[in-house]
Amino acid sequence: MNLRILFVVIASIIVVSIIxxxxxxxxxxxxxxxxxxxxxxxxxxxxxxxxxxGSSSVYSINATQINYHLTKEGKDYEVYDLADMSDxxxxxxxxxxxxxxxxxxxxxxxxxxxxxxxxxSNELTFVQSLNYxxxxxxxxxxxxxxxxxxxxxQQFPTSPRDRxxxxxxxxxxxxxxxxxxxxxxxxxxxxxYNTILKMYGTPKFEGLDVSKNSKESITLEKIISTFxxxxxxxxxxxxxxxxxxxxxxxxxxxxxxASMLKNISKEYEIDVFFLHDxxxxxxxxxxxxxxxxxxxxxxxxxxxxxxxxxEIED
Amino acid sequence: MLFNTLDFLIFFPLVLSFxxxxxNRKFQHIFIIIASFFFLYYTNNxxxxxxxxxxxxxxxxxxxxxxxxxxxxxxxxxxxAVGGSLGLLGxxxxxxxxxxxxxxxxxxxxxxxxxxxLNLILPIGISFYMFHSLSYIIDIYRxxxxxxxxxxEYAFFVVFFPTLVAGPILRASQFLPxxxxxxxxxxxxxxxxxxxxxxxxxxxxxxxxxLGFFKKMFFSDNIAxxxxxxxxxxxxxxxxxxxLGTIAFVIQIYCDFSGYSDIAIGAAATLGxxxxxxxxxxxxxxSPSDYWTRWHISLSTWVxxxxxxxxxxxxxxxxxxIISSLLISMILIGLWHGSAWNFVxxxxxxxxxxxxxxxxxxxxxxxxxxxxxQKNFSKFFSIIVTQYFITFTFIAFRVxxxxxxxxxxxxxxxxxxxxxxxxEIIKSNEFAMILILLFISLHIISYKQGNLAEKISKINxxxxxxxxxxxxxxxxxxxxxxxxxFIYFKF
Amino acid sequence: MSKKLYEIMSRVFSVPILEINDQSSPxxxxxxxxxxxxxxxxxxxxxxxxKFTVSEITDVQTTADIKRHxxxxxxxxxx
Numbered sequence: 033m034n035l036r037i038l039f040v041v042i043a044s045i046i047v048v049s050i051i052x053x054x055x056x057x058x059x060x061x062x063x064x065x066x067x068x069x070x071x072x073x074x075x076x077x078x079x080x081x082x083x084x085x086g087s088s089s090v091y092s093i094n095a096t097q098i099n100y101h102l103t104k105e106g107k108d109y110e111v112y113d114l115a116d117m118s119d120x121x122x123x124x125x126x127x128x129x130x131x132x133x134x135x136x137x138x139x140x141x142x143x144x145x146x147x148x149x150x151x152x153s154n155e156l157t158f159v160q161s162l163n164y165x166x167x168x169x170x171x172x173x174x175x176x177x178x179x180x181x182x183x184x185x186q187q188f189p190t191s192p193r194d195r196x197x198x199x200x201x202x203x204x205x206x207x208x209x210x211x212x213x214x215x216x217x218x219x220x221x222x223x224x225y226n227t228i229l230k231m232y233g234t235p236k237f238e239g240l241d242v243s244k245n246s247k248e249s250i251t252l253e254k255i256i257s258t259f260x261x262x263x264x265x266x267x268x269x270x271x272x273x274x275x276x277x278x279x280x281x282x283x284x285x286x287x288x289x290a291s292m293l294k295n296i297s298k299e300y301e302i303d304v305f306f307l308h309d310x311x312x313x314x315x316x317x318x319x320x321x322x323x324x325x326x327x328x329x330x331x332x333x334x335x336x337x338x339x340x341x342x343e344i345e346d
Numbered sequence: 347m348l349f350n351t352l353d354f355l356i357f358f359p360l361v362l363s364f365x366x367x368x369x370n371r372k373f374q375h376i377f378i379i380i381a382s383f384f385f386l387y388y389t390n391n392x393x394x395x396x397x398x399x400x401x402x403x404x405x406x407x408x409x410x411x412x413x414x415x416x417x418x419x420x421x422x423x424x425x426x427a428v429g430g431s432l433g434l435l436g437x438x439x440x441x442x443x444x445x446x447x448x449x450x451x452x453x454x455x456x457x458x459x460x461x462x463x464l465n466l467i468l469p470i471g472i473s474f475y476m477f478h479s480l481s482y483i484i485d486i487y488r489x490x491x492x493x494x495x496x497x498x499e500y501a502f503f504v505v506f507f508p509t510l511v512a513g514p515i516l517r518a519s520q521f522l523p524x525x526x527x528x529x530x531x532x533x534x535x536x537x538x539x540x541x542x543x544x545x546x547x548x549x550x551x552x553x554x555x556x557l558g559f560f561k562k563m564f565f566s567d568n569i570a571x572x573x574x575x576x577x578x579x580x581x582x583x584x585x586x587x588x589x590l591g592t593i594a595f596v597i598q599i600y601c602d603f604s605g606y607s608d609i610a611i612g613a614a615a616t617l618g619x620x621x622x623x624x625x626x627x628x629x630x631x632x633s634p635s636d637y638w639t640r641w642h643i644s645l646s647t648w649v650x651x652x653x654x655x656x657x658x659x660x661x662x663x664x665x666x667x668i669i670s671s672l673l674i675s676m677i678l679i680g681l682w683h684g685s686a687w688n689f690v691x692x693x694x695x696x697x698x699x700x701x702x703x704x705x706x707x708x709x710x711x712x713x714x715x716x717x718x719x720q721k722n723f724s725k726f727f728s729i730i731v732t733q734y735f736i737t738f739t740f741i742a743f744r745v746x747x748x749x750x751x752x753x754x755x756x757x758x759x760x761x762x763x764x765x766x767x768x769x770e771i772i773k774s775n776e777f778a779m780i781l782i783l784l785f786i787s788l789h790i791i792s793y794k795q796g797n798l799a800e801k802i803s804k805i806n807x808x809x810x811x812x813x814x815x816x817x818x819x820x821x822x823x824x825x826x827x828x829x830x831x832f833i834y835f836k837f
Numbered sequence: 838m839s840k841k842l843y844e845i846m847s848r849v850f851s852v853p854i855l856e857i858n859d860q861s862s863p864x865x866x867x868x869x870x871x872x873x874x875x876x877x878x879x880x881x882x883x884x885x886x887x888k889f890t891v892s893e894i895t896d897v898q899t900t901a902d903i904k905r906h907x908x909x910x911x912x913x914x915x916x
Contacts, residue, residue: 044814052822191827488892651895659891
């Protein structure tokens with residue numbers, strides 16, 4: 033009798049896992065303009081499209097403001113902020129075909145240093161073993177990652193709820209804000225240094241892995257080549273971070289990250305703009321990783337706007 | 347370890363499997379004890395020493411109290427046991443609060459330098475296992491309980507992992523007889539029973555745990571962001587926004603806490619232990635005292651039996667004695683929830699409500715059985731009025747800052763009737779609004795159904811699988827994930 | 838005497854006497870809360886001429902427990 037219960041529970045878990053993993057990627061469908069998608073019902077008057085892509089660090093760029101200035105200056109372009117929660121190059125790869133299908137003229141790609149965070153080493157050193165005894169949770173994660181090979185934590189979206197809500201909204205009525213289709217674009221407060229430190233503590237990083245063989249570097253190059261092969265202009269900028277984040281990453285790692293991007297820039301003839309520590313000490317932050325969506329935090333949007341205008345001229 | 351983690355979802359089936367495999371009852375109990383220590387160690391590491399000390403301290407003192415031949419010795423040991431427990435609890439929980447108040451006073455009287463805060467880490471579960479231990483000691487002292495024969499038995503009761511970290515608060519007199527081998531209906535021996543996982547218990551337990559996860563992860567975690575937004579800075583909000591935010595908070599905290607309790611009670615049920623309900627439809631309470639027989643029942647009955655009754659019993663005819671006992675009890679319940687003035691205010695408000703209600707009952711006892719109060723309309727009206735006042739107190743529970751608190755309270759009571767801002771807030775928080783409406787509807791339906799978990803656990807396998815799949819899917823699809831809690835961690 | 842106990846409980850808790858038995862408890866009788874519990878204590882003390890302690894009143898889960906405490910005070914309850 034107990035076995036029957038066990039069977040039912042396991043069967044439910046399997047069914048749910050299948051439906052869950054299927055539905056978590058469904059949201060990419062919104063790129064499909066013939067579906068209830070990105071440009072469904074929006075007449076963009078044949079203007080050329082500029083897509084801003086990257087993680088949620090990028091979502092506070094006010095595309096509506098940039099579009100207003102583009103129209104004012106009589107430029108024939110329209111900007112869409114397609115920042116996506118928990119985006120990294122390896123995840124972005126999934127939606128790349130859909131992006132290309134929408135034929136953007138320019139892609140502005142926000143690359144974050146934290147996207148290249150080193151994964152914990154797979155070797156079980158003595159020190160690590162000791163750490164695992166003191167913190168069994170990390171050991172559990174290590175075992176789980178080993179068993180699932182890919183790294184379960186990486187595969188699992190950081191916010192299934194947001195994905196599901198996005199999907200439901202799109203099915204029912206399409207994007208709320210045409211220029212910010214993925215993330216709910218609403219004002220967030222600016223928190224000062226002490227508040228941020230109190231609310232979020234000091235971030236901890238294991239270090240960055242920006243070598244040519246790292247998974248994210250390989251994927252990044254793949255993404256760039258695909259865009260270039262489709263005649264899409266690519267421009268990079270580095271995601272801005274709060275002082276707390278900048279200080280928690282070694283200087284040497286930051287240098288390596290910058291060099292990596294400079295090399296890519298040279299190899300693929302891409303412009304790179306380094307913004308990662310530009311606003312580190314300004315009072316424009318909602319949390320260590322996100323500039324606030326706030327009229328007093330418009331410097332980020334203004335700089336991106338300047339980059340876009342420059343790239344249009346070139 | 348917390349319940350709503352993957353770690354627990356692996357831990358729990360492993361524990362059940364081991365119990366099934368281990369036939370020897372002695373090893374079963376030792377295994378549960380070790381698993382429970384591991385459960386606490388997982389998140390609390392070295393503070394587990396405190397738990398160990400508490401177990402040994404109370405076990406040996408309990409034995410000595412029961413063995414005492416003179417009242418003097420009995421009382422001295424009792425005072426040491428209770429004093430020690432409350433001392434430890436007070437030290438970890440309230441030292442910094444007390445220091446902060448001294449500093450405030452010091453500033454007021456210009457004493458000069460401030461006493462530095464100790465910044466103590468609050469050991470997880472201390473409020474619960476200390477209360478488990480105190481109930482054991484006090485019941486022995488009162489002669490209502492035989493002390494445990496073995497350390498193994500006592501340790502099992504204190505560390506039992508389902509209730510260790512977040513309750514419900516166990517009573518030794520209710521739990522120990524379930525642990526001991528029965529020879530007849532109510533007689534038990536000193537040897538501990540075999541832990542058997544039976545089919546009906548397992549099904550009921552899993553059903554209840556599933557409902558608990560649903561309440562906590564689907565409702566509470568998804569309503570929380572809306573509540574946080576409202577109360578981050580409520581100054582300037584319209585009355586209706588404040589009321590909406592407060593209602594949302596009450597639902598959030600109910601789903602969070604009762605969900606957690608359900609998971610604990612369900613987990614205990616799978617192992618064959620019956621733990622009383624901790625929440626019993628508090629939103630249908632028709633008076634302040636009715637409310638406290640429905641909300642956090644394990645805490646209110648604990649305070650009633652070990653604080654309120656001793657305070658009030660000797661002089662229960664005196665109104666002053668009743669009022670002061672109620673106020674003390676409720677303020678302490680408030681402080682139990684956290685060491686800050688807002689919890690004192692919350693408890694104090696409940697104390698005032700209960701005092702007024704009790705005095706009215708005492709003075710006008712004929713009213714209760716009057717015809718007009720038997721009508722359905724009266725019952726409905728009583729519920730609405732009670733919920734209005736109770737919801738009001740939760741402003742104090744949620745809002746720490748006193749200026750924010752008084753503003754919100756003022757707006758709750760003195761309506762400004764503006765709606766523009768509230769409509770905007772509703773529009774930009776559709777999901778939370780839908781959840782609130784959904785919760786209210788489901789809750790009303792479940793009220794009519796009586797014991798929902800029991801009913802669901804009796805349906806056949808096919809429908810039961812549908813139930814599990816639906817709930818698991820909703821929890822998974824709407825899982826708030828790491829983005830909210832560990833927002834600094836990435837992205 | 839058992840009937841007498843039930844009569845007192847019926848009056849204090851406003852519940853028909855037929856609904857009361859040895860297993861009745863605050864869970865089964867709606868009006869049995871701490872307020873009415875103390876009222877019951879008063880009634881029992883004056884009817885049976887006994888004095889209860891705090892230990893005894895907190896050691897009551899069901900009606901059977903009340904009977905046990907009355908017995909301990911020498912009150913004989915026959916069915």
